Amino acid sequence: MLTVNLCGKTLKNPVICASGTFGYGSEYADMLDLSKLGGISSKGLTLVPKYGNEGQRLAETASGIINSIGLQNPGVEHFIAHELPDMLKMDTCILANLGGAGIEDYEKGAELLDATDVHMIELNISCPNVKAGGIAYGVKSESAKEVVSRVRKCTTKPLIVKLSPQAENLVDMALTCQDAGADGLSLVNTFTAMAIDLEKRKPIFNNVYAGLSGPAIKPIALRMVHQVCKAVQVPVVGLGGIASGRDALEFIMAGATAIQVGTANFIKPDITMDIITQMQQWCDKNGVKSLDEIRGIV
Amino acid sequence: MAITYQKALITANEQMTDTVFLLKAQWSAPTQPGQFFMLRTWDKAPLLSRPISVHNWENGIVEFLYEVRGTGTDLLSQAKAGDFIELTGALGKGFPVENISGKVAVVSGGIGIAPLYYVVRALVQKGCTVDFYCGFRDKPYGLEKFEALCSNVYLATDSGNYGVKGFVTDLLQPEGYDAVLTCGPEIMMEKIAHKAMAAGTAVYVSKESHMACGIGACLACTCKTKGGPKSVCKDGPVFKGEDIYADC
Ligand SMILES: Cc1cc2nc3c(=O)[nH]c(=O)nc-3n(C[C@H](O)[C@H](O)[C@H](O)COP(=O)(O)OP(=O)(O)OC[C@H]3O[C@@H](n4cnc5c(N)ncnc54)[C@H](O)[C@@H]3O)c2cc1C
Ligand SMILES: Cc1cc2nc3c(=O)[nH]c(=O)nc-3n(C[C@H](O)[C@H](O)[C@H](O)COP(=O)(O)O)c2cc1C
Ligand code: FES
Numbered sequence: 381m382l383t384v385n386l387c388g389k390t391l392k393n394p395v396i397c398a399s400g401t402f403g404y405g406s407e408y409a410d411m412l413d414l415s416k417l418g419g420i421s422s423k424g425l426t427l428v429p430k431y432g433n434e435g436q437r438l439a440e441t442a443s444g445i446i447n448s449i450g451l452q453n454p455g456v457e458h459f460i461a462h463e464l465p466d467m468l469k470m471d472t473c474i475l476a477n478l479g480g481a482g483i484e485d486y487e488k489g490a491e492l493l494d495a496t497d498v499h500m501i502e503l504n505i506s507c508p509n510v511k512a513g514g515i516a517y518g519v520k521s522e523s524a525k526e527v528v529s530r531v532r533k534c535t536t537k538p539l540i541v542k543l544s545p546q547a548e549n550l551v552d553m554a555l556t557c558q559d560a561g562a563d564g565l566s567l568v569n570t571f572t573a574m575a576i577d578l579e580k581r582k583p584i585f586n587n588v589y590a591g592l593s594g595p596a597i598k599p600i601a602l603r604m605v606h607q608v609c610k611a612v613q614v615p616v617v618g619l620g621g622i623a624s625g626r627d628a629l630e631f632i633m634a635g636a637t638a639i640q641v642g643t644a645n646f647i648k649p650d651i652t653m654d655i656i657t658q659m660q661q662w663c664d665k666n667g668v669k670s671l672d673e674i675r676g677i678v
Numbered sequence: 679m680a681i682t683y684q685k686a687l688i689t690a691n692e693q694m695t696d697t698v699f700l701l702k703a704q705w706s707a708p709t710q711p712g713q714f715f716m717l718r719t720w721d722k723a724p725l726l727s728r729p730i731s732v733h734n735w736e737n738g739i740v741e742f743l744y745e746v747r748g749t750g751t752d753l754l755s756q757a758k759a760g761d762f763i764e765l766t767g768a769l770g771k772g773f774p775v776e777n778i779s780g781k782v783a784v785v786s787g788g789i790g791i792a793p794l795y796y797v798v799r800a801l802v803q804k805g806c807t808v809d810f811y812c813g814f815r816d817k818p819y820g821l822e823k824f825e826a827l828c829s830n831v832y833l834a835t836d837s838g839n840y841g842v843k844g845f846v847t848d849l850l851q852p853e854g855y856d857a858v859l860t861c862g863p864e865i866m867m868e869k870i871a872h873k874a875m876a877a878g879t880a881v882y883v884s885k886e887s888h889m890a891c892g893i894g895a896c897l898a899c900t901c902k903t904k905g906g907p908k909s910v911c912k913d914g915p916v917f918k919g920e921d922i923y924a925d926c
Binding site: 400401402403407408410411423431432436437438439440442443444445447449452594595623643645646647648649650 | 894897
């Protein structure tokens, strides 16, 4: 009943684990049945391996966290050789989340992934924690257009572009990515935020600003997903602060085809199982036989 | 050993000092000395679970010795016997007890004493001779258990009201020990590690870091090591001194 079609691929349910919060899936394998998930998005990958950011990488806020990981990853080739084969055995939809330090990096990364059995590519033009690449392409529609159209030529895989809430004009950005060849959109990535250490009289993070996620951002993320869904034709994957079945259903009613769960995995490692059950129960109770009945009704 | 996420029954939560508590909960799966759990006794706020080391694990009971520092540990201190605690664990790589033998110095600073009791027990059980060096700001806690197992207990306090006035780092002479194990403030561990490495004694440190997942998935707790970036939660929290600190 919860099955959804996302960019031509059938997902068992709309619940996908968000990039950067679920490692490569295997980390959670002891604690939940990964094959019950709708999908898993890998940690953000770059062509060249990255150490990520120096200094403290995490701070907790009211109903959220701020992270400054900085796309630590072993590189696309390592991912293809080591992490991806295990992920493909998990019997769920696997998204490779791809970042880049420049357009050529995105292109090469996409070409390499295109030659694998990964199910989808989630193009990350929205990481606030890296100076080059990442969000550099996610703020102005013009620069997003260039990356998306060039990556589009490198792969026939379903291409989902992950948008930043920092986009100058989010709806325009969404339409631009759609027109540049995106098969779908996911939003939102984290909101640029800040925390200060009073005793040291200094910012907590070496980069000063970092990305806010978790329940604190949910109402804003929901509004953004709603606005984008009203404007575009391609499917939208909604995320930002989802921590319950009701949260997830709000995003579906706002128009999302599927949803992702990020920070909430840190509240409870098997929270996605609760979310799936709660969605199912709500549908049963309210006589909803398919999510199509309620998708975008608001 | 598989990592599990489970609700466990709290059997005791005793106050040891003004700010330090000892919580006991039912946990039958084996845990290793130096491992830790992500734990919480609250619903969704604060958002993150807290990393706390295994102080002891015996007869199906896991013990946590913790200091109240902020919101999470304050909530934890309010838990009562009969309440449930959510535990994810046992996590990380602990002290390599199997590779340690002979005469061992175990060095703690403040609440860094927490993970060291279980490892002392394991070392004594396998026939090691253990000297315990501990530093506290003022009144020490939890020492009786160490006195029962260790050949010598050396105490330093900032106040000088108990033991020797000064730093525990000054008490330790690593020469003559086969291994040094330490947990405490970062600067203390760094000093101990350098001293031990200079003396050619194997040294193991138990590191701290801000953590979200505790299982190697979020990469919040990455630290630099000789062998490249490692997750404190998954590859640690115990590391060989030479992997973390440059040779002196
Ligand atoms: C592997 C490991 C084992 C630990 N074992 C013990 C133990 O056995 N006993 C004990 O008393 N303490 C231990 N600590 C430290 C303990 O986790 C922190 O004191 C605790 O998280 C503070 O939470 P709080 O809500 O009370 O404080 P707050 O300051 O309100 O916490 C805010 C945030 O910062 C994090 N944080 C604050 N201080 C630390 C710290 N020193 N290390 C890591 N994260 C921190 C918290 O987890 C939380 O996410 C351990 C830490 C680690 C990493
Ligand atoms: C620790 C952490 C690491 C993240 N890493 C990535 C990443 O590598 N790539 C990416 O596209 N998004 C990354 N994100 C963003 C999440 O995928 C998600 O978009 C964001 O956190 C909002 O959703 P949430 O509130 O459910 O967490 C990361 C988020 C967190 C908290
Ligand atoms: S706390 Fe998430 S990787 Fe260590």
